[in-house]
Each structure stands twice: as C-alpha cells, then as structure tokens.
Amino acid sequence: MQGRIERLLARLAQEKVDAFLVMRPENRFYLSGFTGSAGALVVTPRQVYFMADFRYFEQAREQCSLCQVVGFKESLYDALAEKLPQWGVSRLGCEGDFLTYKQVVTLQEKLEKIPVTPLYGLVEELRQVKDPGEIELLSRAVALADRAFEHILDYLKPGVTEWDVAVELECFMRRLGARKNAFDTIVASGPRGALPHGVASHRVICEGDLVTMDFGCLYRGYNSDLTRTVVVGSPHPRQKEIYDLVLAAQRAALAAVRAGVKACEVDRAAREVIASAGYGENFGHSTGHGVGLAVHEDPSVSKKNETVLQPGMVITVEPGIYLPGWGGVRIEDMVVVEEQGCRILTRAPKDPLPVVPV
Known part of the structure; x- marks a missing residue:
C-alpha cells in the first residue's frame, strides 16, 4: 500500500x-x-x-x-x-x-x-500495472470461472433456458468461494448470439444452437471475465467456419500481446483476420480491456488506444463475429502482459469448438 x-x-x-x-x-x-x-x-x-x-x-x-x-x-x-x-x-x-x-x-x-x-x-x-499479489488473486478468480465452464458443459442440454444456465454458473462460482458475479451473466443462444451483450433471457436452448456464455466472478476484490461459445449437438459447417475464424483472430491478437506494443496494434491483429474474411462489419466492439478491481478498466484494447502495454498489465482478448438472424461467436481469455509475450490465465478449452453432446 x-x-x-x-x-x-x-x-x-x-x-x-x-x-x-x-x-x-x-x-x-x-x-x-x-x-x-x-x-x-x-x-x-x-x-x-x-x-x-x-x-x-x-x-x-x-x-x-x-x-x-x-x-x-x-x-x-x-x-x-x-x-x-x-x-x-x-x-x-x-x-x-x-x-x-x-x-x-x-x-x-x-x-x-x-x-x-x-x-x-x-x-x-x-x-493498470498489477503487482504479483494482484496477479495471483486474478488467477484465482479466473480459475473459478474455468471450473464453472467445465461444470456447465455437463448441465447444458436442449430444453434448459438461458436463465437456467446463468443461475447455475453463478451459484457454482459462489459455492467455490466467489463473492458475487463480476457482471450480469451473458448467455446468448441461437439467433440471440448476434447480441454481443445478450444478457440471459428465458429463451429455451435447442439442439443445434450455438451458445455464447460470458461470465466471471469477484474473488477477494479481483474479477475474472471469460467467454466461450459452444454448440449443442453436432456443429453445422458454417458454425464451425465462423468459430474457427474467430479463434484464428484471437490467436493473432494473443501473438501480438507483449510489453512495448500499443493496445491498438493488438486490436488490429484480430480485426485484420476477421476483415480479410469479409466479416469486418460484424465485429463492432473492441478486442479487449483491462481487468482488475473493476471488470472493465484501462487499458482498452481498441482501434484508437495508443497506450503502450507494460509488464504486469492484465487484459482480455475477445474478438467476435455477430450475424443478425443467425447468431454469433465470441472467445475471450484473460492474459498477463510480459516482456516477450503474454501469459494466458484462462484454461477453459476452446479448440476445437466445444460440443455439448445430446
């Protein structure tokens, strides 16, 4: 202090x-x-x-x-x-x-x-720059979200509602020691996946749906923020195509993260992958943001932010594609900026597209 x-x-x-x-x-x-x-x-x-x-x-x-x-x-x-x-x-x-x-x-x-x-x-x-104690607490908050994702894969099935999924995620993290949610849990299934901030509704999840879940928790003052998109049942070719494109964009952004790089350069790395495939207009938000005592804090990983990343900053990397009437995909990890790259805190599986069997 x-x-x-x-x-x-x-x-x-x-x-x-x-x-x-x-x-x-x-x-x-x-x-x-x-x-x-x-x-x-x-x-x-x-x-x-x-x-x-x-x-x-x-x-x-x-x-x-x-x-x-x-x-x-x-x-x-x-x-x-x-x-x-x-x-x-x-x-x-x-x-x-x-x-x-x-x-x-x-x-x-x-x-x-x-x-x-x-x-x-x-x-x-x-x-913006976290000390080792802060990074440890952030890592623990991320671990709780990782475990919640693992748990929810066994809970998800056709017939449950988005609200059911959100409540289950929240209760599970609380039982593990989280103080509360980091923010209102997003569960957006089927065509609602086109809503980047589609807070859980009472829509019933169906076989064949993509389901985007964006959630996190507050643990001893520090937040986690995790997004995963899954498919309920066998994926259709276009679902896999869009998912793999977002995953490639996220990998490009993760590869760009290191001390000395501007935040806008990380955003550009993700955006160029999506734009080159013809979906640039369907990625309308920033690529990420800082996380710490607040779930959204500086630095913003956006087009115009020229903040130079420093060792110890903790940011999200979360590109997405959103297609009205069809649905959407977003993948989000939390990472620690280091001298030669980044250390990914999030461990929840994302490659290949997670499949919920029916």
Whole structure:
C-alpha cells in the first residue's frame, strides 16, 4: 500500500494540489485495503486519513493500518470543511470522473476558500500495472470461472433456458468461494448470439444452437471475465467456419500481446483476420480491456488506444463475429502482459469448438 501512496503523491505534486479525495470504491480499496461500501480517503504528503461514519469506523481501524481513521457523525462534507484546514490543505483534488456534478458543487460550497480541482484517472493509471499479489488473486478468480465452464458443459442440454444456465454458473462460482458475479451473466443462444451483450433471457436452448456464455466472478476484490461459445449437438459447417475464424483472430491478437506494443496494434491483429474474411462489419466492439478491481478498466484494447502495454498489465482478448438472424461467436481469455509475450490465465478449452453432446 505504501508504494501505491508514494506513486500517487508523485502525481499529485505534478497537479499542484495539497491533497486528494478518494471516494471511488475500487480506488479506496487499492490505496487503503478498506472493503466497506462507504467512506473517503484523504491523501496528503504527511498523512493518509480515512473518514468513516459510525457504521464503518471500527472496520476502517481494522483494515486501514496505514491510515489515521477519523470518524464523523452526519455529513462528510461538513467534516471535510472542519478537518482540511487543520491538515494544512489549501487546494484539494477530487475524482472528476467519479463524483457527480452535485457532489463537486456541494464540496466546493462547504469548503468555501479551499478550491476543489477535479482530476482524472490518477489512481486508475496506477492500477493498470498489477503487482504479483494482484496477479495471483486474478488467477484465482479466473480459475473459478474455468471450473464453472467445465461444470456447465455437463448441465447444458436442449430444453434448459438461458436463465437456467446463468443461475447455475453463478451459484457454482459462489459455492467455490466467489463473492458475487463480476457482471450480469451473458448467455446468448441461437439467433440471440448476434447480441454481443445478450444478457440471459428465458429463451429455451435447442439442439443445434450455438451458445455464447460470458461470465466471471469477484474473488477477494479481483474479477475474472471469460467467454466461450459452444454448440449443442453436432456443429453445422458454417458454425464451425465462423468459430474457427474467430479463434484464428484471437490467436493473432494473443501473438501480438507483449510489453512495448500499443493496445491498438493488438486490436488490429484480430480485426485484420476477421476483415480479410469479409466479416469486418460484424465485429463492432473492441478486442479487449483491462481487468482488475473493476471488470472493465484501462487499458482498452481498441482501434484508437495508443497506450503502450507494460509488464504486469492484465487484459482480455475477445474478438467476435455477430450475424443478425443467425447468431454469433465470441472467445475471450484473460492474459498477463510480459516482456516477450503474454501469459494466458484462462484454461477453459476452446479448440476445437466445444460440443455439448445430446
């Protein structure tokens, strides 16, 4: 934690503020270890303060060993107005991409003579590169999703609904130790597979359907994100053709991942494979994204993002093809960026097209 605070303080010095107010839950946890749902961190060069109300005061004292915990009774803003001058703060930075306009206005009104400067992406930038402990927790979250995929292959059959599949995946991961889902589980079967974010419906899965499942879990603060497309029964030639094309695109992108490469270059590697086969218009989303304390975080692996990948970044690689009225295919792995390539965390089988026997 101390190293993270020191890196943040170096950035704050560049922004010419005396302190930084942290309220985004993921950032609060990253800098303090606090797992509760409310509270604020005030980072200054001399001390880090954690401000907690009655509900979380004792929890903050237990979890935030590097912070001075300060309790307040009613209004966080009133407490900040009282404490910041005592802490020598004359210019306060805040999370401009998290606080609402109303919160910023209220904060400024309460602080009166202390100017409030919205800042953007300071902690999120630090979070992009994971340390070994974070990578270990991400690996465990991925392992839970891998096991859930193995389990669901025995559960899938004609007659179950997408909703049934989603519930089974979620309950299975919870039984293994996941705290909750990383996001609303996507189960898109048959023609609904053309919906990239086709959250599970009550559609009944039929023999011959392609089924795309995109799911993950939260484990000790860190997320997993896995997509696999399977076929229920024997695949038709076109299903295999589209699947093999997406798999080739994913392999091309995975081969492009390494430290020093721009995120957009990884996206281009996948996109060129799909476009050269005539399906460029049917791949309309980015090739991936960062994963960590949030399931979607920087860096985006997209056409326009020129962020240079660094060792320790954890990203997804997930190209897809979506054909309205027919269905779709997406394949997604989580990988760790390394100097000479990437280490694939996801172990769920994908080659050849997974078949659910009927």
